[in-house]
Each structure stands twice: as structure tokens, then as C-alpha cells.
Amino acid sequence: MKIPFEKKTEKRGNDSMIRIMIHTPVNLRGHMLDYLKNNLPNLEKKIGDKISLYTPHDLEYCSNCSEQWLGPSIEKGIFPDLMITHVPEFASLGNRVESGLFSDIAGQFASEHPVREELHMLTDPHGLFYPLFVVPMVMFYNTKKIKENELKHSWSDLFNEKFKVILPNRDKPLSRAVGAYLKHEFPDKFPEFEERAVYEGSPPSVIKSVISGEYDIGITNFSFAMMAEGRGIAINPPKEGFILLPQVIAWKKGADEKLKVIADLLMHEDMQNYLSKQGCWPALSGIPIHDMIAYNGRLENWQGWESYIEEVSEFDQYPGK
Incomplete structure (x- = not known):
């Protein structure tokens, strides 16, 4: 409208x-x-x-x-x-x-x-x-709580029920972009993810929550993830490409x-x-x-601005917790 x-x-x-x-x-x-x-x-x-x-x-x-x-x-x-x-x-x-x-x-x-x-x-x-x-969006994980061989190096790792997942507040642009992608690409798994995932805080506070071990996997922008590497976390590069x-x-x-x-x-x-x-x-x-x-799969599969914006709009309208 x-x-x-x-x-x-x-x-x-x-x-x-x-x-x-x-x-x-x-x-x-x-x-x-x-x-x-x-x-x-x-x-x-x-x-x-x-x-x-x-x-x-x-x-x-x-x-x-x-x-x-x-x-x-x-x-x-x-x-x-x-x-x-x-x-x-x-x-x-x-x-x-x-x-x-x-x-x-x-x-x-x-x-x-x-x-x-x-x-x-x-x-x-x-x-x-x-x-x-x-700004590329990345997954990162606590290396003491998750071993690399437990990961598929895919965005589908977020749907593994063993892992506690945290994102910034739901109205943050980062979370809206990530949520839009997950809802569109994994429509069958997204409802369960929405029930289980936590949307809370800012990108820096999300990193702190994963470093502390309160959560297993977080999502932030690549810049913040780079700065935090070596503090008990590592980036999980997805085969599908980073979310844009x-x-x-x-x-x-x-x-x-x-x-x-x-x-x-x-x-x-x-x-x-x-x-x-x-x-x-x-x-x-x-x-x-x-x-x-x-890891530019999301660029190679770019569907245009109208598609990108529509997917964000659909996520915004999805009933949150």
C-alpha cells in the first residue's frame, strides 16, 4: 500500500x-x-x-x-x-x-x-x-560450544534445534534482511525458526551474547564479525552466499x-x-x-530490487512472537 x-x-x-x-x-x-x-x-x-x-x-x-x-x-x-x-x-x-x-x-x-x-x-x-x-551478513558461532564438523556451512545451520540462535532486535535492518531471506528460501522451516530464535539487542550485543556462551550462533554484519574473530568465535561461511x-x-x-x-x-x-x-x-x-x-551466491542469484523489498515487506508482516 x-x-x-x-x-x-x-x-x-x-x-x-x-x-x-x-x-x-x-x-x-x-x-x-x-x-x-x-x-x-x-x-x-x-x-x-x-x-x-x-x-x-x-x-x-x-x-x-x-x-x-x-x-x-x-x-x-x-x-x-x-x-x-x-x-x-x-x-x-x-x-x-x-x-x-x-x-x-x-x-x-x-x-x-x-x-x-x-x-x-x-x-x-x-x-x-x-x-x-x-554490507554482507554473516553467521558466527561459539567455537567452544560448536565444532566445525557439526556445521553444514549453510544458512540451514540456523534450523538445527541443538543450536541457540540470536539476532539483533527484529526491527533492525540486519534482522529484516536476514529474516526476509530465511522466510523466502526456507518457507517450511521458517515458522519453527521464528518460535525458537531470539531477536534482542544490537549487533555488538549479539556478539557478546555468543562470546559469553549464552547463545551458540549469532548473526551480525561482516565488519563486527571480523573484529570479534579470535575471541572464541568463528565465521560460518554459507555455501549459498552471504545475505546482502x-x-x-x-x-x-x-x-x-x-x-x-x-x-x-x-x-x-x-x-x-x-x-x-x-x-x-x-x-x-x-x-x-x-x-x-x-561467497557471492546471493549476488549471482540477485532477482532485482522489487523482489528484495517485497521479501522484506513479507517478513515485516509475519506475526512475530
């Missing part, structure tokens, strides 16, 4: 205020905010408007302590001019094309800055999303094309190299990409 959208423009004196939403993983968000803040005077000069940076935790966008900011922003008339965000956020819209909310500036930018070959399938045929980078949590840039319908300078900045090799070092898969060609992309 399409969310009603009332277009409003915030004013600061005689100039319009450009709103930018940054909702990337928490371990990346701080650096990205600082990077944009440090370049803000130059960006404002190029654009000719004042820029205000937001996250879902800012009071204007926060709703019931949830990280889902998009719907409330439309209802309040504060829909951002530019968004750097997790794709699961768009599941609340229904059909993103029919919503009429987005500009095709992303498609123009993709023509000027083609996505690297390894991620080329993420290029949006509608030109509404530009894939800035991908794409991070995209999207522009509001009617946004000024000058806002492409923000995407230019985020595609600079400094930022893209930083993302690579954090275990993400950056969009810029020539930037090193972690060899874990070899």
Missing part, C-alpha cells in the same frame, strides 16, 4: 534547507557523518543551500524508539532530499516506483559512475537507487541535480577505501574488495 506523501519544504530565512538522512550501520555511520560534516562548507557552496544532516535517532525522525524513519518522515512532511540508507527501509512503501517519491538522479549518477563489475547486477533499471556499498544488506543513495522527487556532489564525495576513493577496510563491498572500481565476496 502506498504511503501518502505531502510535499513540504523547510525554510531557513530565504533559503531552503537540504535534508540528508544517513542510516548506515552504526559502526560506519559516525565516520560517514564526520566525513560529510568536514566537507559541509564546500558542499553548501557548490549546492547553494544550507545542509542539515540527520540520523533516525534525531527527534524529528524518531518514532516509538524504532529505526524505521521513512514512513514517519512522509507523514510529517520532512522526507529527506537525499538518503543514504539500508534498502529494507523502503519496504514500508509498497511499490517504490509507483510511490512517486524518488527522482531518477540515481540513474543519471550511475551512467556517470558505473558500479564495479562485481556488483553490476545491483544497478537499478528504474534509476531510483544508486548502490553505494553492500545493500546501502543506497536515493534522491527525493524534485531534488536538485546539484545534490549529486554529495554522491561524488561518498564515491571518492577515501570513503570507498574506508568501507572496504570495514569489510563492506564498495561500489567504486579499483578499490580492494574482501575475498569473502567469493
